[in-house]
Amino acid sequence: MELTGHENETKGNNKADGEINEGFDVNGEVISELSHKDKAHVKGQSERGRRRVSYASDTDTNPPKDNDTPDFDVIAEDDSKTSEELFMYTVSETPPIYMILLIGFQHALLSLSGSLAVVLIASDVICAEDDAEFISQMLSSTLLVNGLSTILMVTIGARLPLYQGAYGGYIIPLLALMQIDPNRCTIQRPTGLHNSSIGLNATVSSIPFNEEQAKKDLILSYFKEIQGCLMIVGAVHFLVGATGLVGVLLRYVGPITIVPSILLLGIYVAEPVMNFVVPNWGMSILTCAIGFILAFYLAKWKMPIPLWTRTKGFHIIRYPFHQIYAILIAIIISWLISFIITEAGGFTDNPKDKGYQARTDARLDSIKNAKWFFFPYPGQYGTPTFSSTVFVGFIIATFISILDSIGDYYACAATCRVPPPPSYAVNRGIAVEGFCTILSGLLGCPQATTTYGANIGAIGITRVSSRSAFVVVGIIYIIFGVIGKIAAVFITIPYPVLGGALIIMMGMFNGVVLSNLVSVDLTSSRNLVIMGVSLLMGLLVPLWVKTYPDDISTGNAEADFILKGLLGNPNFSGAILACFLDNTVPGTLEERGITAWQQQGTDESGATIDYVEGVELYETWLPRALKEWKGLEYIPFMPTPKKRKRSLSGQWARRKSIIAGVSDVIV
Template sequence: NISMQNVNEKKKNKFVSLNLVLQLQGCLIAAGIFHFLLGFTGLVGVILRFIGPITVVPTILLAIVFITRAATKFAMVYWGVSLPVAVVAIILSVYLAKWKCPIPFWSRKRGFHISHYPIHQVFSLLIAIIFGWILSGILTTAGVFSDEKSHREYLARTDAKTEFVGKAPWFNVPYPGQFGPISFSVSVFVGFLIATITSILDSIGDYYACAKMCEVPPPPSHAVNRGIAIEGLMSTISGFVGCGHATSTYGGNIGAIGITRVASRDVFLATGVIYVIFGIIGKVSAVFLTIPYPVLGGALIVMYGMFTGVVLSNLQVVSLSSSRNLAIIGISILFGLMIPHWVENFPDQVSVMMNKSQPMNSTSGGTELLDFQYEKSLIMLREGCLIAAGLCHFLVGLTGLVGVILRFVGPITILPTIFLAITYVTRATAKFAMVYWGVSLSVAAIAIILSVYLANFKCSIPVWTKKRGFHFSHYPIHQVFSLLIAIIIGWILCAILTTAGVFSDDKSHREYLARTDAKTEFIGKSPWFNIPYPGQFGSSKFNISVFVGFLIGTITSILDSIGDYHACAKMCDVPPPPPHAVNRGIAIEGLMSTISGFVGCGHATSTYGGNIGAIGITRVASRDVFLATGIIYVMFGIIGKVSAVFLTIPYPVLGGALIVMYGMFAGVVLSNLELISLSSSRNLAIIGISILFGLMMPYWVEKFPDQISVGSAIGDGVVKMLLANPSLIGGMLACILDNTVSGSDDERGISAWKTQIDDTRDNKREYSVGYEVYQPLLYDWIIKIPLINKLPIIPKKVN
């Protein structure tokens, strides 16, 4: 009976699968025809009028961010194979890019002679794959990989899929109706239609990226129309013969062009013919199915890494000094990361938006108080570790070690470091915004309208002066206070919706934190005055494993701060910060972190990218404003009642503001691209591979934490903490590659960061102010103090 049930179950599954294939065929044919008509009728040419690099870059870049999951799926099977494959490909294609291999050659004209040709670069991926395949074969024979099919490492074996070679027929020509009569489903077709539109946008971007990589003019409208039409036609044919998938561009091929430097159409035509032959000769095709997963993973790291760099290179034709462009690019990327994260991690909330009566199964939204004794023990533990880490941070700046680091850190290192940090900041932004998207999106929209759409408009403000009396002055006050206005409107909107009963009063419901009265109890509980002092929670404690985590955070924070200093200088239109200013900034951050540890704040002091975004949005870069803001923060920290009022700001209001602030900051980070040569394959490979690897490692640690084991709980925790930090992984890899792969200072963007401390301006451009902006307060007095004036945080006296 059990045997019969298994047979029936297999038949049922086979029927369901076959029925699904037939439905996919019909929907794919319809979607393919739609795809074909868009290109054939020239409608894509119309779309091109509204699509430029600012649209293309976020579209493809976001696709790459989520492609990292596929690359990780293959590579994580056995990193010991995938990483060597990637390293071999990088060495052959990047490190040895300028070397030409001597090859014995014979010709009638010259006879036997030695010809020099970069054959190692042309076949770098093929050589790396063959190397990885052989390595997997050796490890399989040595019994390193498990022979248990349920084990992760089984797919690293060279014999894991050899059964497919035996089962595959010698010849198999696909034909229409081979699986039965084609069927159709409206719901499936809608999904295919959405994918078709996305595919068209993706393909347009790929065409431009490929043209750039091949050093040919951008594709004209007729070429784009033809490409889209052919894609649609092939997708339709694919549906008829039951392939089950559409035809589109493949970013990995563009990456392969960058790695191998082979852009001949004859090569791709020959490759297509080979693919068709392999599709018909089943045995040959099955051989390639036996390529071990980690070998493919290593190849994908390099191919998609190069493609990422190519996509970013499109920004060189965009003005990256324009706040408009930076805001559009940054906010688009932030939003594109935030929404999928919300849908993936909180799928139930999507249905809640449609059915408001459904409660959320969650805690009380963080409004409950945990056991205070437990909290005190955590605070005391963090105090000691934070003091120690803060002192390390302080000494790195005070001794001038940061100045040494700056010799090895340039835009190519900073860009992946901060960009990867932003990709994970989206989680915090989504946490606030998802409470009620109606409010958060309204706040973001108001801020964008006031700061971006109305950037060139100046309000007429009635003023009175002795000289001119009563008159109207024109000033962009709406832009200066755009974030404040948006927050106030959002707060008022939340108050109206709270009064109207739109938000649930159930503390376990998601929308409760959108209420304006959700945290009013904190105002009553807060004391009027509360001055922090050392030891207020007890004696500070120390734990080596916690300290290691803080130390990793310190290193990442220093790299992040260096990038933020340069990004802020660029946004404020001042020269890049000289070493003494960077040293001083890092030292002060460390000193404040140490003080923070002593008084029990529980967190360090560092730069805040949102503030740089706020400068870009409001166009206010006055240091007096930030000084006043700091004083206000200190006062609010002491006057508890006032501070508690700001805790009552509804979550979606904060979420909307964060979308704009971090979006602008993302654009500022990407603006570093204008400092480096984006026509250099070296730079594109380093940036792209660093970003891709920085996305892959944290995803692997997050989804498969049990795969990391070094023999001790502390060791496991340290390794996981290191690998889970995208900025550290991507930044360190970029730094290593940038300093070990040969390249000129101009090519690397280092020349743009080098500063000359004198009374002249940069010979390439005029800044709003000169290097005097980096002189410390009371400089004329400090420079006279012995020993102090010798510290690397103080600039030398100049005429």
């Protein structure tokens, strides 16, 4: 795929067999005309939903060569459309195998650091930061479930090219518990038992104490609570989608509720991020600087990349490789520099010093101890348990995840130039996410999955929106999860290197959250006061619980602990207050940003959008007889025999994803 060039002088001419007839628009982007042999590119699209295309030749009938670079691209007859809106392959098409593999690896690597960061933060809040073997197992389970969830979402769920990754929102309730109980990771040594013999000569012996085993038991006790609560909230998540309650939820929750809630999440993770940075601020700043330069300072520069194809031979293309993989490149470079400094003796070799975590060999034993193959299964850590405090925190995270995923569905549809997903497709996608949350609890993940917005942006860059590519992404992650040595390699990355990456990711995350206010009237004192008070209370109440925990005293220790856990959760305090005020303080729908959500199927100017595919891409692969069954009308996640007239909020299609946990902001 050529990305730069000069004025096209051969546009409209017939091309020789197997030869690319390239043209360039005013923006310097390549446009390759579509020959007769490539008309299958739009096969299966409805006439109503298919975008108008022109063909370079109706006489070229030679079959394409498998190893050739795709020699076609769609040329829109509408001059207002630019080449940036065109796709080499649309959602329902299958590219050649070599292209599927390349695009699949790109999307897989793009989101890898996000899942790694979420797991490492989770290990800290369950007191497992020093247990490399357990962290490796959690990461393997997370990668495996990421792969399974992505495949299920693409084939059964929303049926859009969406990647499902680890969601950091479920870590916030656990961070709140750490704030109200600073000693939760302290092992209580049992008092010695005195075995005395009668007489003057008394003997005293203490019970043998295995501190390592006690630590493992403590980790497992917290982890099994997470497993049990994940499965329960996953069932709730599934029912919200399967019963069609998503539409009811959207009537009462708008951007004024969403922004304070998720912004608090981004602010509240500052402390765990600091734990990764403090071993060596220099390496963290270096990692941050490299990623920032590649992603933003060089955003308009496209890297020259040598390429060889059968039709053109050796040639140079320009592609923003450095921008797509900015975080990954920054991690690799800083990892290499850390290795050099470690070998030169620049970092301390004292394991008790915080600077020891900057060494590349600090957790090298985890690779040696890890199994080559790891197959997680239900019950491998014992019977899951339940914690009311963790459960309520997870419920809040679940509803935020639902709203964010809906936004990503519409954003993906807009990026792929397909109709907004109808309500049944959204319901089915939410139901699949709920099922995958149950799967996360069963297979030993410390968090659930959600849709990642970063991969949606990558679709626009690669110009390949095929679902098949994301099936490959799922398979790659399953392989990563099953091979235990791979996960072990990832957790050996020095903490300061990860800390620098997290600074960029969480900083950009907070900025993306604020961008969701584009549809809100920011000149309204009503909106400003609601969001400001909600943010302040979301920070103030948890700080009060942490500083004065004894102020909450109901006479029941269990009730006190539950209240402290709820009030110590910034999402609980901020989201509940924001939702209450937004729905009770008088204000118009337009003022609150709700009206913009209800505009669907149009672009910013109000003109009708011409799609490359029709709404039929959201239908499942059921037999025709079953699709025509009238009973489907009563199943919220299935299309009715007649066309639905309404779908959920269309504004979601224009906004960016506002959360992806830690990995949703990877550039």
